[in-house]
Amino acid sequence: MEVLSIQNLERQEKDALLFPAFDLKVYSGEIIAIHSNLNIRMALLQMFLGKAPLGKGEILVKGEKLDKNSHFSSFHIGISFFEQAVYHRLSVKDNLKFFSQVYSSSQSIEEVLNLTQLNPYKNSPVQKLSFSEKRRVHFAKILIENPILYIFEEPDLNVDLETKRVFLNVLEYLAEQGKAVLILTGNMESAITMSKSVYRLNDEGIHLVEIKDESASTVEEEETVPEDEKTTMTVNINKIPTKVNDKIILFDPPEIDYIESNDGQSNVFIKGEAFPSTFTMNELEERLMPFGFFRCHRSYIVNLQKVREVITWTRNSFSLVLDDAKKSTIPLSKTKMAQLKEMLGLK
Numbered sequence: 330m331e332v333l334s335i336q337n338l339e340r341q342e343k344d345a346l347l348f349p350a351f352d353l354k355v356y357s358g359e360i361i362a363i364h365s366n367l368n369i370r371m372a373l374l375q376m377f378l379g380k381a382p383l384g385k386g387e388i389l390v391k392g393e394k395l396d397k398n399s400h401f402s403s404f405h406i407g408i409s410f411f412e413q414a415v416y417h418r419l420s421v422k423d424n425l426k427f428f429s430q431v432y433s434s435s436q437s438i439e440e441v442l443n444l445t446q447l448n449p450y451k452n453s454p455v456q457k458l459s460f461s462e463k464r465r466v467h468f469a470k471i472l473i474e475n476p477i478l479y480i481f482e483e484p485d486l487n488v489d490l491e492t493k494r495v496f497l498n499v500l501e502y503l504a505e506q507g508k509a510v511l512i513l514t515g516n517m518e519s520a521i522t523m524s525k526s527v528y529r530l531n532d533e534g535i536h537l538v539e540i541k542d543e544s545a546s547t548v549e550e551e552e553t554v555p556e557d558e559k560t561t562m563t564v565n566i567n568k569i570p571t572k573v574n575d576k577i578i579l580f581d582p583p584e585i586d587y588i589e590s591n592d593g594q595s596n597v598f599i600k601g602e603a604f605p606s607t608f609t610m611n612e613l614e615e616r617l618m619p620f621g622f623f624r625c626h627r628s629y630i631v632n633l634q635k636v637r638e639v640i641t642w643t644r645n646s647f648s649l650v651l652d653d654a655k656k657s658t659i660p661l662s663k664t665k666m667a668q669l670k671e672m673l674g675l676k
Contacts (some may be wrong), residue, residue, distance in 0.1 A: 330357045330481055331391075332478050338386030340372045342558050343437070351387060351535040353477070355509045360500055362512040362524035364538070370482065370513045370532055377480060379407060390478055407476030411483040413467040417456035420449050424445035424455060428473045431620045436475050444502060447468045454542050461492040479503060485519050490640060490650075492657060497642045517591065521628065521660045522646060529592070529622055536592070539627070569616070571573065571597050571604035578604060582620035586651055587659055588613055588630040601655055623669065625661045639669070 340347040348368050355361050363373075376388060377383035379395065388395040390406060410522045415424050425438045442448045445465045450458060455466055464484070471479060499524060501566040503510055514520050520527045520538075524536065527538040568579040586598045588606065595606040595613055606613060614624045621633045637652040647661040661669065 331355075333511065334387075334388070334389040334392075336387045338376070338388065339378070339384060339584040340369075340381075342368070342372070346532050348530055349534050350531065355511055357507040357509055357527070358504050360504055360510040360524045362467065362520035362527045363530050363535075364514060364517050364520045364527060365530040366515060370515065372544065373513060374408065374480075374482060379409060381432060393413050405477040406480065407471045407474045409467050409471045410480065412487060413470065415455055415463075415466055415470060417555050418454055420452050421458075421469070422451040422452055424466065425469055425473050428470050432474045432476050434486045436473050438473070443474045444472065444495075444499060446491070459489075461488040461561065464488050464492055468496060471472060472499070472563050477509065479508055480508070481512045483514055483516075484512065485523070486516065487515075495642075497646055500524075501643060503526045517589070517628075517659055518648075518658060521626070521639055522642065522648060522658075544569055544659065569597060569613070570607050572607055577607075580604070582617055582622070582632070583634070585617075585622075585632050586635050586653055586657065587632060588617075588622075598657075600653065601657075608626075623665075623672070625659060625669070627662070629659050634668055639666075 331354055331455050334355040335351065337350045337352065339350040342512060348365075348389060353363075365373075372381065372531060375599050376383055377395070383396065389472075391424050395406075416427065419427065422438065422442070423443060428434070429436065429438060430598070442451055447462070447465055450462060458466065468484070471481075477556070486494050488496075493495075495600050500510060507568055512520065514523075517527075517538075527537045529538055567581070569585065571578045571580065580597065580599060584599050586600070588610070589598065589603075590610045595608060595610050596603040597606050598604075608616070610624075610628075610630065614630055616620070618629060621631050623633050625631045630650055635651045635653065635655075636649050638650040639656070640648045640650060642648065645663050647663070648658045651657040651659065
């Protein structure tokens, strides 16, 4: 069942186009992630809140049109903001009791506490919780609200690993309950981890990010590589060239933390800084494999020497944590997890 329909929606601020007209639909049981910059996320949230004009575009929730004079809650839209308002002096449980009364909710408070793993803190004032635990309170609040459409703003930004795992479990629960979910984030790794349907929204429009089964795509790629290209790619190159403005910068493979592909452009990450590569992901994979690099996802190649931890979020969702200053996390696909275990001699 169609829950959210965005039709011909665009936004311009002063003389700058934030995003051109685009369409998007979200159905019951579906989780959609939109990757964008902060200005676009704020504009979308203002539109959902009814605080900004929609122009010639439309936002419909279950066929009803949202406009500037509408209150989003009357359309059964729940929004979990990055900075969410809760009562910090009240305990976690008292917060949920209060919101349960406000929304006349039939949701079980105990079930929500268990789902968000807040039971150990249920009698603690929110103000005494860590940032990550407070984010779980935000998740619990919107679960109590129990809307038709859930919108999350940067749900896993700056939270600990346990809270990331909790949120992924929340998403699984919402999908099973037939809820529609829209995630707004500026982190591509988060978007890919949280959803199988990821879109990139910018001033050039909305674009679906291809997330395919690697086992099938690998066979297809091998079949389509010309023989002369295969011969060329066997050359062992010890330096990886990147291009910054008009300069070519060469890096030794051990310097590289990981490589990410965005819109067909491969970016080499070194100490948190991105450098555009002159090679495709397939070419980089071929060249870097002898140096201990691994294609952990269609859009990512990682230096295994930089991997500190393998995290299992759910039975089908994994990430790699790097041993860098930011403790970067990179998605690991299910099929690649099996390959990695085999490489490491694990069952």
